[in-house]
Amino acid sequence: EAGVVQSPRYKIIEKKQPVAFWCNPISGHNTLYWYRQNLGQGPELLIRYENEEAVDDSQLPKDRFSAERLKGVDSTLKIQPAELGDSAVYLCASSLDPRQTSYNEQFFGPGTRLTVL
Amino acid sequence: QKEVEQDPGPLSVPEGAIVSLNCTYSNSAFQYFMWYRQYSRKGPELLMYTYSSGNKEDGRFTAQVDKSSKYISLFIRDSQPSDSATYLCAMSEGYSSASKIIFGSGTRLSIRP
Numbered sequence: 001e002a003g004v005v006q007s008p009r010y011k012i013i014e015k016k017q018p019v020a021f022w023c024n025p026i027s028g029h030n031t032l033y034w035y036r037q038n039l040g041q042g043p044e045l046l047i048r049y050e051n052e053e054a055v056d057d058s059q060l061p062k063d064r065f066s067a068e069r070l071k072g073v074d075s076t077l078k079i080q081p082a083e084l085g086d087s088a089v090y091l092c093a094s095s096l097d098p099r100q101t102s103y104n105e106q107f108f109g110p111g112t113r114l115t116v117l
Numbered sequence: 118q119k120e121v122e123q124d125p126g127p128l129s130v131p132e133g134a135i136v137s138l139n140c141t142y143s144n145s146a147f148q149y150f151m152w153y154r155q156y157s158r159k160g161p162e163l164l165m166y167t168y169s170s171g172n173k174e175d176g177r178f179t180a181q182v183d184k185s186s187k188y189i190s191l192f193i194r195d196s197q198p199s200d201s202a203t204y205l206c207a208m209s210e211g212y213s214s215a216s217k218i219i220f221g222s223g224t225r226l227s228i229r230p
Contacts, residue, residue: 042220
């Protein structure tokens with residue numbers, strides 16, 4: 001079974017430019033997460049989707065970040081305009097409907113490494 | 118002060134040694150305690166999780182939780198070069214998707230052949 005797929009794997013842009021990241025979760029997983037991992041730090045949640053609905057976006061910097069999950073499957077995270085401090089690895093994760101399991105394991109993709117110059 | 122504190126290392130040990138990785142936390146509401154392994158240029162993968170206090174063993178890996186001290190540990194027996202990675206502790210108040218996972222900063226481990 002394929003894992004969480006993310007693209008691109010690497011992206012280098014100049015500040016003030018827009019950038020978008022794409023995520024395809026594991027088939028059948030209803031919940032999708034976007035995390036940001038700064039160098040030498042653990043992942044921090046940006047936004048969580050239950051199917052198509054963004055149910056927790058409290059940590060998403062809404063002035064420049066946006067996300068969508070059309071049809072409750074793939075998701076896109078966008079930054080416009082990018083700033084130097086946005087350089088990080090952006091991780092996507094997915095999990096099953098928690099009503100189907102006793103523990104809600106999150107499965108992570110390989111991430112997109114963003115460098116803003 | 119961070120909710121979860123973890124020594125960043127790096128930690129370098131010879132092959133076959135017993136490795137001890139640790140985290141402390143401040144939120145007494147945490148009930149689920151996880152250890153993730155992250156290889157370079159990869160996403161984190163769950164090694165094991167523990168509910169509340171106690172020990173849990175899975176092969177060469179043992180997780181311990183001491184809620185009274187707010188201290189968790191991961192022990193790796195008979196360490197192998199393939200265990201070289203960054204180990205992230207993580208915690209949450211519940212098991213559902215609504216329970217936010219708080220990660221430590223990770224400890225970089227290197228096993229010398």
